[in-house]
Amino acid sequence: MNVLVIGGGAREHALCRSFSLDPDVTSLHCAPGNAGIAEVAELHPVDIMDGAAVADLAVALGADLVVVGPEAPLVAGVADAVRERGIDCFGPSREAAALEGSKAFAKDVMAGAGVPTARSYVCTTPEEIDAALDAFGAPYVVKDDGLAAGKGVVVTSDEAAARAHALACVGAGAGDGEPTGRVVIEEFLDGPEVSLFAVTDGRTVVPLQPAQDFKRALDGDEGPNTGGMGAYSPLPWADAGLVAEVERSVLQPTVDEMRRRGTPFAGLLYAGLAITSRGVRVIEFNARFGDPETQVVLARLRTPLAALLRAAATGQLAAFPELRWSEGAAVTVVVASHNYPDTPRTGDVITGLDEVAEKDEHAYVLHAGTRREDDGRVVSAGGRVLSVTATGAELGAARERAYRAVDRLGLEGSHHRRDIAAEAAGL
Numbered sequence: 001m002n003v004l005v006i007g008g009g010a011r012e013h014a015l016c017r018s019f020s021l022d023p024d025v026t027s028l029h030c031a032p033g034n035a036g037i038a039e040v041a042e043l044h045p046v047d048i049m050d051g052a053a054v055a056d057l058a059v060a061l062g063a064d065l066v067v068v069g070p071e072a073p074l075v076a077g078v079a080d081a082v083r084e085r086g087i088d089c090f091g092p093s094r095e096a097a098a099l100e101g102s103k104a105f106a107k108d109v110m111a112g113a114g115v116p117t118a119r120s121y122v123c124t125t126p127e128e129i130d131a132a133l134d135a136f137g138a139p140y141v142v143k144d145d146g147l148a149a150g151k152g153v154v155v156t157s158d159e160a161a162a163r164a165h166a167l168a169c170v171g172a173g174a175g176d177g178e179p180t181g182r183v184v185i186e187e188f189l190d191g192p193e194v195s196l197f198a199v200t201d202g203r204t205v206v207p208l209q210p211a212q213d214f215k216r217a218l219d220g221d222e223g224p225n226t227g228g229m230g231a232y233s234p235l236p237w238a239d240a241g242l243v244a245e246v247e248r249s250v251l252q253p254t255v256d257e258m259r260r261r262g263t264p265f266a267g268l269l270y271a272g273l274a275i276t277s278r279g280v281r282v283i284e285f286n287a288r289f290g291d292p293e294t295q296v297v298l299a300r301l302r303t304p305l306a307a308l309l310r311a312a313a314t315g316q317l318a319a320f321p322e323l324r325w326s327e328g329a330a331v332t333v334v335v336a337s338h339n340y341p342d343t344p345r346t347g348d349v350i351t352g353l354d355e356v357a358e359k360d361e362h363a364y365v366l367h368a369g370t371r372r373e374d375d376g377r378v379v380s381a382g383g384r385v386l387s388v389t390a391t392g393a394e395l396g397a398a399r400e401r402a403y404r405a406v407d408r409l410g411l412e413g414s415h416h417r418r419d420i421a422a423e424a425a426g427l
């Protein structure tokens with residue numbers, strides 16, 4: 001199989017790594033990729049937001065399967081553009097990707113499907129905002145309606161800060177980015193968070209193993225929200241029936257509801273969940289693999305990935321054999337650049353990559369924002385720079401390996417969390 005991966009972060013490096021180990025994959029391409037992906041795939045400098053350009057590339061390469069990593073091209077309809085040219089594509093249509101692209105749309109689908117989620121109001125005026133903040137009380141949860149790379153959400157007990165973010169989202173204040181005109185204000189969900197991915201062809205749902213992400217920038221869940229600073233899988237503290245329960249109460253009803261609406265969702269359905277005292281609640285849906293959870297989930301998946309994703313892209317999942325998983329654990333630690341997530345600095349030299357590769361076969365570095373300079377040096381090129389991943393018989397061992405690898409790396413001004421998977425490993 002000839003596979004083209006779209007994107008250039010650590011999630012795409014993890015996908016490419018799995019494809020490079022998959023005997024079905026005879027040729028592997030990535031656009032635009034990064035310095036790490038270049039070691040396993042041929043890179044193509046294409047604007048991934050341009051559906052026609054991506055489709056042209058897929059045709060030119062003779063791709064059998066295109067896998068779209070990030071949300072932005074999906075929401076822009078890039079998967080549709082590829083399919084229109086007769087090429088199988090793993091990734092939802094533009095309309096189905098609205099499950100991630102609009103939090104208000106996702107709430108509407110969940111209401112229709114009877115999926116448990118936080119009670120919420122969609123607000124467009126300062127009056128509605130005040131009423132919603134009063135209705136729920138502190139802590140306040142205020143979400144920008146549009147795509148914001150995990151950074152459009154403010155959870156705070158400071159009412160003035162909650163109101164200011166809400167006003168900025170509707171365009172009534174000075175905020176970052178384009179105002180969408182709508183803000184979602186919702187009930188605070190207490191309890192641990194779980195990311196559960198399902199591969200779906202629009203009808204059949206195949207859940208993967210759950211993972212936990214660390215969204216805050218600093219140890220102890222302090223500091224601002226980020227795209228994700230680390231992850232681990234499996235979750236030793238979770239109920240054995242969790243995956244089956246979420247499949248029954250969340251994943252299957254959502255996929256059925258999307259089909260019923262005439263916008264079937266085929267691709268990766270990511271359920272961000274809170275395990276509250278009153279049961280499982282959906283925090284958000286995403287329309288693609290999560291980053292950095294993919295790094296640990298794929299580290300444990302034994303079933304070859306290409307056939308699975310192709311079965312989803314072609315409506316063949318019902319006949320797909322049961323997935324096989326490693327019994328062991330995986331941990332990933334994100335190394336972020338100076339000043340991430342505010343104004344990340346780029347262009348810093350990364351050292352120690354060869355040493356990690358030589359010292360431990362169970363630890364490896366997945367590249368996120370990296371670039372190789374003409375002189376051969378690898379430098380940072382984004383906020384999240386590296387996803388250092390390791391496997392082990394249990395979480396404690398995987399975690400130790402991951403941190404030993406992190407300590408071998410050098411990146412001026414970088415920061416990373418030291419507590420990824422610590423509590424789950426019993427530390």
Ligand code: AMP
Pocket residue numbers: 118141143150151153155186187188189190193215225272283284
């Ligand atoms: P989202 O982009 O919707 O995933 O939100 C980002 C993060 O904000 C989540 O991972 C949670 O940590 C937090 N969050 C979002 N919604 C809620 C909620 N209703 N209650 C508590 N925390 C939330």
Ligand code: GLY
Pocket residue numbers: 150213227228286289290291292293
């Ligand atoms: N890890 C969070 C996300 O991918 O949205």
